[in-house]
Amino acid sequence: MHLYEQIADGIQEMIEQRVFRPGDRVSSVRKLMVQRGVSRATALQAYQLLEGRGLVEARPQSGYYVKAMPMPEPDAATSRGAEEGEQIELEGTAAKVAEVLESFREHPEYAPFGVAVPSPEILPNRAINRALAAAARHAGARQNDYDFPPGHAELRRQLALRAPDAGFAVSPEDIVTTCGCMEALNLALRATCKPGDAVAVETPTYYGQLQALESLGLRAVEIPSHPRTGPDLAALEGALRRTRVAACLFTTTYSNPLGSCMPDEHRRALVEDLLTPRGIPLVEDEVYAELHHGPARPRSCRAWDREGLVLVCSSVSKCLAPGFRVGWIMPGRFGQRVQLLKFMNTLATPTHPQAAVAEFMRSGAWEHHLRGMRRALRAQVARVRAAVSEHFPAGIRVTRPEGGFVLWVELPRHVDAVALHRRALAERISIAPGPIFSAQGGHAHFIRLSCGHPWSPRIEQGLAALGRIATRMAAGAARPGRPRAT
Amino acid sequence: MHLYEQIADGIQEMIEQRVFRPGDRVSSVRKLMVQRGVSRATALQAYQLLEGRGLVEARPQSGYYVKAMPMPEPDAATSRGAEEGEQIELEGTAAKVAEVLESFREHPEYAPFGVAVPSPEILPNRAINRALAAAARHAGARQNDYDFPPGHAELRRQLALRAPDAGFAVSPEDIVTTCGCMEALNLALRATCKPGDAVAVETPTYYGQLQALESLGLRAVEIPSHPRTGPDLAALEGALRRTRVAACLFTTTYSNPLGSCMPDEHRRALVEDLLTPRGIPLVEDEVYAELHHGPARPRSCRAWDREGLVLVCSSVSKCLAPGFRVGWIMPGRFGQRVQLLKFMNTLATPTHPQAAVAEFMRSGAWEHHLRGMRRALRAQVARVRAAVSEHFPAGIRVTRPEGGFVLWVELPRHVDAVALHRRALAERISIAPGPIFSAQGGHAHFIRLSCGHPWSPRIEQGLAALGRIATRMAAGAARPGRPRAT
Numbered sequence: 001m002h003l004y005e006q007i008a009d010g011i012q013e014m015i016e017q018r019v020f021r022p023g024d025r026v027s028s029v030r031k032l033m034v035q036r037g038v039s040r041a042t043a044l045q046a047y048q049l050l051e052g053r054g055l056v057e058a059r060p061q062s063g064y065y066v067k068a069m070p071m072p073e074p075d076a077a078t079s080r081g082a083e084e085g086e087q088i089e090l091e092g093t094a095a096k097v098a099e100v101l102e103s104f105r106e107h108p109e110y111a112p113f114g115v116a117v118p119s120p121e122i123l124p125n126r127a128i129n130r131a132l133a134a135a136a137r138h139a140g141a142r143q144n145d146y147d148f149p150p151g152h153a154e155l156r157r158q159l160a161l162r163a164p165d166a167g168f169a170v171s172p173e174d175i176v177t178t179c180g181c182m183e184a185l186n187l188a189l190r191a192t193c194k195p196g197d198a199v200a201v202e203t204p205t206y207y208g209q210l211q212a213l214e215s216l217g218l219r220a221v222e223i224p225s226h227p228r229t230g231p232d233l234a235a236l237e238g239a240l241r242r243t244r245v246a247a248c249l250f251t252t253t254y255s256n257p258l259g260s261c262m263p264d265e266h267r268r269a270l271v272e273d274l275l276t277p278r279g280i281p282l283v284e285d286e287v288y289a290e291l292h293h294g295p296a297r298p299r300s301c302r303a304w305d306r307e308g309l310v311l312v313c314s315s316v317s318k319c320l321a322p323g324f325r326v327g328w329i330m331p332g333r334f335g336q337r338v339q340l341l342k343f344m345n346t347l348a349t350p351t352h353p354q355a356a357v358a359e360f361m362r363s364g365a366w367e368h369h370l371r372g373m374r375r376a377l378r379a380q381v382a383r384v385r386a387a388v389s390e391h392f393p394a395g396i397r398v399t400r401p402e403g404g405f406v407l408w409v410e411l412p413r414h415v416d417a418v419a420l421h422r423r424a425l426a427e428r429i430s431i432a433p434g435p436i437f438s439a440q441g442g443h444a445h446f447i448r449l450s451c452g453h454p455w456s457p458r459i460e461q462g463l464a465a466l467g468r469i470a471t472r473m474a475a476g477a478a479r480p481g482r483p484r485a486t
Numbered sequence: 487m488h489l490y491e492q493i494a495d496g497i498q499e500m501i502e503q504r505v506f507r508p509g510d511r512v513s514s515v516r517k518l519m520v521q522r523g524v525s526r527a528t529a530l531q532a533y534q535l536l537e538g539r540g541l542v543e544a545r546p547q548s549g550y551y552v553k554a555m556p557m558p559e560p561d562a563a564t565s566r567g568a569e570e571g572e573q574i575e576l577e578g579t580a581a582k583v584a585e586v587l588e589s590f591r592e593h594p595e596y597a598p599f600g601v602a603v604p605s606p607e608i609l610p611n612r613a614i615n616r617a618l619a620a621a622a623r624h625a626g627a628r629q630n631d632y633d634f635p636p637g638h639a640e641l642r643r644q645l646a647l648r649a650p651d652a653g654f655a656v657s658p659e660d661i662v663t664t665c666g667c668m669e670a671l672n673l674a675l676r677a678t679c680k681p682g683d684a685v686a687v688e689t690p691t692y693y694g695q696l697q698a699l700e701s702l703g704l705r706a707v708e709i710p711s712h713p714r715t716g717p718d719l720a721a722l723e724g725a726l727r728r729t730r731v732a733a734c735l736f737t738t739t740y741s742n743p744l745g746s747c748m749p750d751e752h753r754r755a756l757v758e759d760l761l762t763p764r765g766i767p768l769v770e771d772e773v774y775a776e777l778h779h780g781p782a783r784p785r786s787c788r789a790w791d792r793e794g795l796v797l798v799c800s801s802v803s804k805c806l807a808p809g810f811r812v813g814w815i816m817p818g819r820f821g822q823r824v825q826l827l828k829f830m831n832t833l834a835t836p837t838h839p840q841a842a843v844a845e846f847m848r849s850g851a852w853e854h855h856l857r858g859m860r861r862a863l864r865a866q867v868a869r870v871r872a873a874v875s876e877h878f879p880a881g882i883r884v885t886r887p888e889g890g891f892v893l894w895v896e897l898p899r900h901v902d903a904v905a906l907h908r909r910a911l912a913e914r915i916s917i918a919p920g921p922i923f924s925a926q927g928g929h930a931h932f933i934r935l936s937c938g939h940p941w942s943p944r945i946e947q948g949l950a951a952l953g954r955i956a957t958r959m960a961a962g963a964a965r966p967g968r969p970r971a972t
Binding site for chain 1: 580587590591601603606609611614615616618619622623630631632633634665666668669672676680681694697698700701703803807808809810811826827829830831832833834835836837838839
């Protein structure tokens with residue numbers, strides 16, 4: 001990392017922590033030179049970088065000012081929770097999800113805000129594919145055999161080595177590798193629930209989780225989620241009193257689409273006060289946890305788990321290699337059942353991709369890559385957020401995530417997100433409409449924007465065009481359609 | 487293929503078709519020279535090859551004779567079918583399966599007759615891994631992205647090109663790639679059944695199928711299976727009259743462990759007379775279908791399917807690359823549902839391994855490799871069969887499969903297969919005991935021997951030692967244990 005980037009990151013942190021507020025003048029170039037002992041050129045580079053990220057603006061003869069960001073964050077409770085687990089309308093949601101995925105598959109040229117995938121430009125494709133090629137070339141005689149559950153030994157060792165970063169210890173024997181995080185979630189749900197059971201999920205939440213529940217014959221009990229702090233624990237406690245909940249399924253660290261991250265005290269209360277006394281397992285989706293924008297990753301809920309009730313699920317799909325399908329589960333007390341279900345579901349996880357990821361971790365390339373990727377994502381999220389502020393209609397609200405790479409945008413109430421999504425598609429822009437993130441079709445005036453791509457004219461033009469469509473729709477007469485749950 | 491190999495194959499076929507019977511003198515070397523217009527050396531090489539395969543023996547001053555193979559095949563109906571779908575005792579079976587898998591994982595030095603995996607020695611590991619390395623190095627910018635369902639376009643095209651070999655046509659759009667055949671079977675069952683439903687399976691059958699049923703909350707209705715012709719259709723018809731069956735799950739071509747292959751007329755009757763009128767789907771496991779010992783592969787039941795009721799499931803795990811986890815399903819009328827379930831189960835199939843398999847098929851290396859592998863497997867199966875005849879106790883019976891690489895051995899009735907399996911493990915020999923192939927713990931005096939490895943001293947010694955253990959157990963007093971269903 002260059003010195004000017006370090007300086008820019010420091011100032012960005014102060015802006016994010018509201019030490020500098022919108023409209024404030026930040027330290028002058030001269031002051032920065034003295035404070036940090038750097039050249040004028042370096043100080044200027046730092047500010048130019050922040051300007052590029054959309055965080056500060058130069059005012060002639062005056063200096064650099066924190067750019068006005070008039071967007072508040074969405075309401076704490078953006079949706080009602082369900083009193084009872086509600087049946088998920090799979091086919092309806094599936095069709096809309098399919099539109100989003102199809103734009104990704106068939107139209108890579110579309111402005112890519114729809115699917116939460118990191119751009120190949122910020123992934124170490126050459127290095128990781130070299131590792132894959134090496135694994136394919138150099139492994140021993142049984143190189144290509146089934147790697148039966150629990151899976152690749154060195155990969156499990158590398159994962160166990162890193163668990164303390166998340167605040168807990170785990171043995172390699174207590175890890176099972178999977179075909180991506182999605183299989184891990186499925187195994188966790190199948191190990192802890194039976195068809196007909198109710199599962200508490202946050203709302204909004206990742207549509208894949210909702211669809212997995214439906215496909216397993218499980219009911220979703222939606223718990224309102226706060227854009228910063230995640231599931232509303234009081235609401236969860238109420239739901240646990242009213243309904244027999246078989247498990248909770250929460251993305252505790254940089255949830256999708258909210259970007260929320262549970263504070264330690266919430267994690268402790270969730271595990272120690274709410275779940276452990278009732279013996280309710282927590283399926284913890286940690287797939288975004290490595291993508292913190294700050295210096296360290298938050299602890300996993302597993303850190304407070306004394307009973308083996310927290311099943312940690314993750315993968316390398318969001319931070320290294322989506323196409324490898326290498327994920328894992330740390331199933332706690334459900335280890336034997338999970339291992340058996342893994343065998344029955346896909347028999348084994350691909351051998352070479354596991355070997356490549358293990359080698360990538362062993363060599364230290366993993367940490368190096370993640371440091372760079374975190375910086376890139378932080379900058380991308382800030383740029384997209386600034387562009388939304390510039391181009392979208394007045395009255396919108398946008399989340400301010402501390403990790404991951406998605407933004408959740410609340411539009412004026414009368415703007416229909418699905419209609420916006422379809423108009424955007426017609427202009428070759430892919431976004432994800434709010435209703436696919438709910439079991440009840442709620443979040444009708446929200447959209448999710450993925451910030452997986454580095455800033456470029458294509459991204460900028462896409463956001464400007466999307467803003468124009470949204471502005472036109474917001475300016476149109478409030479449509480007479482049926483009232484919608486939000 | 488060398489000329490002497492062609493000649494040997496022709497004679498082997500005549501032996502297998504009982505044109506030459508055990509004890510018969512086969513054509514003399516001189517006659518062969520005249521018949522085929524070859525040199526004496528070539529004729530001798532052909533017989534030496536057949537001798538090596540355990541099919542003929544030289545008698546001094548007399549010539550070559552078909553080796554006596556006193557083993558009859560097992561009874562047509564080796565087990566009773568269930569009147570009702572019976573609950574599968576998952577944990578009991580799972581523990582025995584785990585022992586077999588563990589010997590594979592932890593003890594590669596054990597004599598390897600337990601797990602049905604082709605030896606790396608007969609797989610084109612260097613070529614396929616070069617293809618994987620090339621896919622990892624050379625693909626475009628999105629090389630490592632998710633390959634969302636239906637999966638890799640070129641792989642689906644290559645599969646569609648080959649479907650006519652199995653007697654039907656399919657569009658690439660009607661194929662979904664999966665993480666191995668096991669995921670394909672799971673998706674097929676989930677698309678056609680709901681928890682609590684009954685599924686007709688042949689017995690004995692692959693334990694993974696039985697465990698998958700259990701894990702999905704499905705009940706198994708066991709249909710007796712003939713060692714040559716597969717499921718007993720009269721028994722199936724009776725079961726369909728008595729029980730509401732949601733689907734059939736049959737390995738129609740070289741089943742595991744029987745090695746049976748349904749004749750065309752049985753396939754026609756199954757699809758046209760039994761299933762189509764009742765609207766019952768057939769999940770057809772074709773994972774061994776490419777491993778025919780004869781010149782052409784049998785047709786799939788799909789060839790008689792006019793209603794989209796046959797879901798064909800397969801993979802490259804048994805014939806190319808077990809570790810790649812590349813499989814597929816041709817789901818007929820259940821396409822939309824299967825594609826959705828695939829997305830929910832594992833999101834996507836590994837990208838690079840699919841690309842490598844597609845390239846392997848596109849280049850023609852696939853067909854070249856399969857030709858050699860079929861010859862190798864035919865020879866290995868014949869050698870193991872001959873060694874069993876030599877070393878095992880009198881009164882055993884062994885299947886005579888026309889494809890695949892497993893043998894199903896019926897021991898004297900008082901020999902307990904699980905006890906034999908454990909004694910064999912203690913002598914560093916891995917086998918698969920019969921009861922794991924039944925939902926009811928039947929087949930107590932059967933074992934499955936995998937012939938995935940080329941003949942070697944280690945294989946020969948392993949079979950001799952296994953024969954000694956079995957002979958000792960057969961000679962021992964009939965044990966007083968509880969009577970067992972077979």
